[in-house]
Amino acid sequence: xxxxxxxxxxxATQSRFVTVKTDIEETxxxxxxxxxxxxxxxxxxxxxxxxxxxxxxxxxxxxxxAIFGVAYxxxxxxxxxxxFGHAAFFGTGAYVSIYLTTAMEWPLLAILVVAILxxxxxxxxxGIISLRTHGVYFAMLTLALAQLxxxxxxxxxxxxxxxxxxxxMRPETILxxxxxxxxxxxxxxxxxxxxxxxxxxxxxxxxxxxxxxRAIRENEERxxxxxxxxxxxxLASLTISGVFxxxxxxxxxxxxxxxxxxxxxxxxSGEVLLITLFGGAGTLIGPFFGATFIVLLEEFLSPVTDHxxxxxxxxxxxxxxxxxxxxxxxxxxxx
Amino acid sequence: xxxxxxxxLQISVDGIVQGLYSGISFGMILVLTAAGLTLIFxxxxxVNFAHGELYAAGAYAGFVLFGVTGNFAVAVVAAVxxxxxxxxxxxxxxxxxxxxREPLYQLAVTFxxxxxxxxxxxxxxxxxxxxxxxPDLLSGSIAVAGYTFGTYRIFLIVAGGILVTALWLFxxxxxxxxxxxxxxxxxxxxESMGYDVNRAYTFIFGLGAxxxxxxGVLVAPLFGLFPExxxxxxxxxxxxxxxxxxxxxxxxxxxGLLIGIAQSFGxxxxxxxxxxxxxxxxxxxxxxxxxxxFGVEGVFTE
Numbered sequence: 001x002x003x004x005x006x007x008x009x010x011x012a013t014q015s016r017f018v019t020v021k022t023d024i025e026e027t028x029x030x031x032x033x034x035x036x037x038x039x040x041x042x043x044x045x046x047x048x049x050x051x052x053x054x055x056x057x058x059x060x061x062x063x064x065x066a067i068f069g070v071a072y073x074x075x076x077x078x079x080x081x082x083x084f085g086h087a088a089f090f091g092t093g094a095y096v097s098i099y100l101t102t103a104m105e106w107p108l109l110a111i112l113v114v115a116i117l118x119x120x121x122x123x124x125x126x127g128i129i130s131l132r133t134h135g136v137y138f139a140m141l142t143l144a145l146a147q148l149x150x151x152x153x154x155x156x157x158x159x160x161x162x163x164x165x166x167x168x169m170r171p172e173t174i175l176x177x178x179x180x181x182x183x184x185x186x187x188x189x190x191x192x193x194x195x196x197x198x199x200x201x202x203x204x205x206x207x208x209x210x211x212x213x214r215a216i217r218e219n220e221e222r223x224x225x226x227x228x229x230x231x232x233x234x235l236a237s238l239t240i241s242g243v244f245x246x247x248x249x250x251x252x253x254x255x256x257x258x259x260x261x262x263x264x265x266x267x268x269s270g271e272v273l274l275i276t277l278f279g280g281a282g283t284l285i286g287p288f289f290g291a292t293f294i295v296l297l298e299e300f301l302s303p304v305t306d307h308x309x310x311x312x313x314x315x316x317x318x319x320x321x322x323x324x325x326x327x328x329x330x331x332x333x334x335x
Numbered sequence: 336x337x338x339x340x341x342x343x344l345q346i347s348v349d350g351i352v353q354g355l356y357s358g359i360s361f362g363m364i365l366v367l368t369a370a371g372l373t374l375i376f377x378x379x380x381x382v383n384f385a386h387g388e389l390y391a392a393g394a395y396a397g398f399v400l401f402g403v404t405g406n407f408a409v410a411v412v413a414a415v416x417x418x419x420x421x422x423x424x425x426x427x428x429x430x431x432x433x434x435x436r437e438p439l440y441q442l443a444v445t446f447x448x449x450x451x452x453x454x455x456x457x458x459x460x461x462x463x464x465x466x467x468x469x470p471d472l473l474s475g476s477i478a479v480a481g482y483t484f485g486t487y488r489i490f491l492i493v494a495g496g497i498l499v500t501a502l503w504l505f506x507x508x509x510x511x512x513x514x515x516x517x518x519x520x521x522x523x524x525x526e527s528m529g530y531d532v533n534r535a536y537t538f539i540f541g542l543g544a545x546x547x548x549x550x551g552v553l554v555a556p557l558f559g560l561f562p563e564x565x566x567x568x569x570x571x572x573x574x575x576x577x578x579x580x581x582x583x584x585x586x587x588x589x590x591g592l593l594i595g596i597a598q599s600f601g602x603x604x605x606x607x608x609x610x611x612x613x614x615x616x617x618x619x620x621x622x623x624x625x626x627x628x629f630g631v632e633g634v635f636t637e
Contacts, residue, residue, distance in 0.1 A: 082439040082442065082443070084384075084442075084446075129621055129622065130621075132621055132625040133621065133625050133626075135438060136376075136382040136439070136442055136581070137577060137581065137625075139382070139439065139442055140573040140576070140577055141577060141621065143573060144573055144574050144577070144614055144617060145614070147614075148614040155610075266566065267450070273443060273446070277443065307454045307457060307458055309450055309453075309454050310450070310451060310454035310458070312450060313450030313451035313454060314447070314451060315447075316444075316446065316450065317429055317444055317448060317451070320433070320440055320443050320444040320447065321429060321432050321433065321444060324436070
């Protein structure tokens with residue numbers, strides 16, 4: 001029996017990706033743009049002081065998922081790599097922060113440093129295996145590796161098995177005025193990390209490395225032909241994305257006082273893909289709107305029905321078919 | 336001193352026979368499901384993430400009809416019809432609008448479809464797991480050379496072998512199979528000869544889905560039913576096609592049986608690590624041969 005695989009149905013000349021032709025920066029004057037992340041960050045932070053208790057929790061949830069989405073966008077939206085296993089990073093972050101808080105009673109700064117290191121190691125392991133392949137193979141491999149982590153977390157005692165790891169407190173910080181047990185303080189921490197994540201991504205994307213990422217997205221072979229070692233750049237993109245995803249997961253664990261194997265599950269990987277697609281892949285700020293959408297969807301539907309995921313699935317299908325550029329991409333496109 | 340040695344040997348031979356037999360029978364389920372996935376990918380370039388949910392849909396359709404009629408053959412037919420119908424509807428409604436786009440978007444849209452199908456199963460049938468009895472005719476056991484084998488697993492091996500052979504013969508030897516392959520190779524030419532190419536795509540998607548559905552109903556008497564059974568199997572199926580090489584029939588058969596057998600031996604000798612074994616195998620193959628054991632370099636690149 002020989003292979004029945006024939007030519008995949010793809011036009012060779014067409015761009016590899018549905019891309020957003022105009023980055024958002026081109027639509028705004030540079031003076032405004034320079035301060036935009038800071039203005040948005042201050043506005044978000046100000047919300048922390050005015051919102052009542054429950055909406056503040058919802059906002060915190062949105063901000064954490066937005067960090068995850070921005071991190072994912074670097075890999076998916078800018079480098080063109082569809083990872084179906086980003087839950088591996090997110091969930092690992094949650095386990096790291098909860099474990100270090102409860103078992104070691106480490107301060108926040110030490111936890112974040114360990115989370116970053118864990119992100120680097122995990123990204124390199126996953127990347128070196130899965131980046132040997134392309135396209136749908138990469139998607140399937142990242143999915144399989146993330147599921148392996150899920151199975152491990154589900155089985156091991158140190159991760160609390162199926163019930164996960166709880167914590168009863170949030171870590172101490174080096175600043176005595178900051179008390180993370182206070183939800184406003186915790187929210188401000190999340191906003192600060194979101195702004196830092198955004199600025200770091202922005203800086204990377206405006207560097208020559210960012211151009212190589214985009215070149216790989218558009219046509220990896222061509223990027224190779226002009227001499228770039230694309231594997232290294234893809235590994236770099238995955239690592240940066242992975243580290244910030246781990247950070248998002250660390251915050252998420254502390255947010256819920258809980259690390260669950262569900263954070264490593266494939267549905268979590270799907271959630272971040274939806275967040276990025278819905279907001280607009282390759283826009284960097286899009287995932288914030290995607291996160292807002294999905295958190296509000298859960299917020300309003302989960303009291304009404306146990307099957308709110310059904311609506312997430314329907315939204316997913318509609319977004320992919322009708323709005324592949326997402327909210328931000330559709331609003332900023334020129335033609 | 337001879338006796339313990341013999342006992343030890345006996346145990347290990349028993350283990351090998353048992354491992355092979357349950358491994359091959361579960362491997363056949365993997366082969367059937369993965370054959371459907373690889374058929375759709377090989378001919379249409381679409382990776383269907385919801386393939387596992389079609390497997391679950393087959394099991395549930397069979398479960399409902401088995402409950403009504405008590406007849407396993409009716410349950411299997413119901414699974415095939417349900418699988419084919421859902422697959423065909425999926426192709427027409429959500430895959431067809433995306434043919435001109437990057438394959439990753441097709442993968443993403445089927446991901447949404449998977450979530451919808453899981454939730455629909457929970458809404459219609461319920462979230463709790465359901466038992467599925469082994470049909471009376473196949474519930475006995477057969478003794479061969481001092482070993483007893485459950486008839487049902489023997490039936491699985493035989494049925495799986497027949498179904499995979501039939502699919503391969505259909506595609507390579509029948510006239511309709513030829514037209515389908517031609518339609519994928521040169522759409523315009525086949526269209527200008529008067530064949531409806533869109534219908535061929537819908538048919539292929541339905542056929543691949545029907546293979547997942549039949550695997551689902553066949554495995555149901557072994558493991559029972561639960562809404563996330565599709566999500567669980569699709570991960571293993573992805574491992575199978577990555578190891579075998581996506582789009583390769585030979586690869587699916589070899590990798591499906593290999594992973595079934597490896598996992599089965601794992602359950603006997605290293606039960607704590609059994610679930611991880613397929614992944615370890617996958618990583619080993621990827622490091623050694625990124626395109627899979629029988630992967631075609633050209634298909635792999637896209």
